Amino acid sequence: MEENLNLFTSTQEIIKEALVKLGFNDEMYELLKEPLRVLMVRIPVRMDDGTVKVFQGYRSQHNDSVGPTKGGVRFHPEVNEDEVKALSMWMTLKCGIVGLPYGGGKGGIVCDPRTMSMSEIERLSRGYVRAISQIVGPTKDIPAPDVYTNSQIMAWMMDEYSRLRENDSPGFITGKPLVLGGSEGREKATAQGVTICIEEAAKKRGINLKDARVVIQGFGNAGSFLAKFLHDYGAKVIGISDAYGALHDPDGLDIDYLLDRRDSFGTVTTLFENTITNKELLELDCDILVPAAISNQITAENAHNIKASIIVEAANGPTTMEATKILSDNGVLLVPDVLASAGGVTVSYFEWVQNNQGYYWSEEEVNEKLRKKLVESFNNVYNTAETRRINMRLAAYMVGLRNAAEASKFRGWV
Ligand SMILES: NC(=O)C1=CN([C@@H]2O[C@H](COP(=O)(O)OP(=O)(O)OC[C@H]3O[C@@H](n4cnc5c(N)ncnc54)[C@H](O)[C@@H]3O)[C@@H](O)[C@H]2O)C=CC1
Ligand SMILES: O=C(O)CCC(=O)C(=O)O
Missing domain, CATH: 3.40.50.720 (NAD(P)-binding Rossmann-like Domain)
Structure with a gap:
């Protein structure tokens, strides 16, 4: 039999296995096997040579029962819908493992920023925010950097969102430059x-x-x-x-x-x-x-x-x-x-908390909080794997799905 290289369907298989081990029923699997929302957008960008190129982008929101969804934005030629869906499901797991009050989200644009000028990348980043603005926001879905995106791109995206909303919205996105409300230690x-x-x-x-x-x-x-x-x-x-x-x-x-x-x-x-x-x-x-x-x-x-x-x-x-x-x-x-x-999203969470409270922590404080969360999470997953005699991936899925599953149940979704 040929190996399954599809990130989305292979993730569904292991989600099913983990939910069965956790004692949840088929209805829970029906809920968690797909993102709640996937938005596909087309973004026209005026290139430096005067022509217009239309880029395809996505934002996937897996599950928002625990809190707003959270996850990076990838700029890469191989971005596709199944990949973005799987990436958003993994964000639910990461947030569950570390115990963050978020569900999983992820975005991507099919493009190769290595072949684009800075101003083309800026126009694309701003166009993406305009295209997804209805479903994102500091209490809805909070983007961040991923492959081939960085703090400069986060800054453009934050600026575009703030303009659209007509107020300064640093908590809309994380991984920002320090001077725009980024966190020490996020990079x-x-x-x-x-x-x-x-x-x-x-x-x-x-x-x-x-x-x-x-x-x-x-x-x-x-x-x-x-x-x-x-x-x-x-x-x-x-x-x-x-x-x-x-x-x-x-x-x-x-x-x-x-x-x-x-x-x-x-x-x-x-x-x-x-x-x-x-x-x-x-x-x-x-x-x-x-x-x-x-x-x-x-x-x-x-x-x-x-x-x-x-x-x-x-x-x-x-x-x-x-x-x-x-x-x-x-x-x-x-x-x-x-x-x-999960260290990235953990400090992204710290950045969002600092943005919401308007009071900023030192790098030592951030690193200490990060270490505490990750050591605990590592041992939680490791011990689950040992006790259950399973590998750490399945153990991580069991630990990571629990919050989203329980929150969905309390909300009466399942
Ligand atoms: N940046 C972040 O905060 C987080 C990143 N990640 C993951 O870490 C991985 C790397 O992300 P970043 O370092 O942020 O991206 P980046 O854009 O800073 O660096 C990507 C690196 O991967 C290399 N690369 C790209 N295509 C490749 C290929 N086909 N074969 C071998 N190498 C290739 C690039 O040359 C570059 O060195 C990704 O899977 C990303 O999703 C996970 C959690 C958080
Ligand atoms: O920092 C974040 O919010 C998300 C990071 C991310 O995209 C990831 O962990 O894959």
Whole structure:
């Protein structure tokens, strides 16, 4: 049988399994198997050469029983409806695992910002906000950065929303520049959260992080800060990659140099000649592997060749369900995306709280609150997996779905 690489339908399968284990009935599955709302929009943008290009975008809201929906916006040529739907479902799980008062949302635009000018990207970002403005807002659905979007794009989107509503609305979006109500620590939050999960996983496996050899796929927001944290900690980062290739040095890469040379899209390998492929990178001999780029990277095809004993998923959906099973059977400790990458949305929540109260915290305060939440969440998922004798992905789905399911029940939806 062919492997299911569809992110949406494979997520439905595991949601079903988790709900059955939690004792919920078929009606609950009927409610949670699809987002409540998916808006498809067409965004006309005047390009710099005077022509008009029409871009396709989406905003998906999985479940808003717990609170407003929350999740990033992705600018990528491969964005599609099923991917955005799955990404919004994973946001419900992340918020449930960390205990945030949100449901899951996610957005995306089919585009390649690497080939666009800054002013074209600005017009596209503003057009997207105008197109989705009816269904988003600080108490409805709160966007944030994701692949190929950043704090500048968040600033344009916040400005456009504030103009439409005729009032300043910093709580409409998170991941903003500090001066516009961004939070200390948000930029590094995803990598901080992944680092905390790596520390906890290493403890469980008796691995000393200072001796560990680490491979990271992706050198953008999540991957590059993570490389820096682990490098500074004393771990040996022996491989990194971007969309164009990968770098490998068994003695450890010069992370500070690479950080200095990478561009705003997380590209750095194009400056080097002796590169390897992303596929080769994933199969390198190492202790800890962190996919921090895109989905469907570890599949049934290459799962048997993975040498790492710990995989911590910074990216959303990097490992297929079939590969998850192969890796668990092989004794690999796999810390799933919905837990490992939850640091970003956690500090986004802190940013929103600070915007709502108009009082801002120090970076130390943010990091301390983040650590507390992630250590608790890691152990909650790990212990569920141990007690139930299941892998951490299924355990994370069980922990993550509970709030949305119970809140939907209390509201009388099911
Ligand atoms: N930024 C955030 O706060 C969060 C990000 N994530 C996830 O982390 C992953 C990376 O996101 P960011 O670092 O924010 O994005 P980014 O846009 O800052 O960086 C993306 C990186 O992935 C690389 N990449 C793109 N296509 C690739 C391909 N086909 N093969 C290999 N590498 C490729 C890029 O070259 C770049 O290095 C995504 O899956 C995202 O959904 C998850 C939670 C929060
Ligand atoms: O910061 C946020 O609100 C969402 C981050 C995100 O999109 C994700 O965790 O995948």
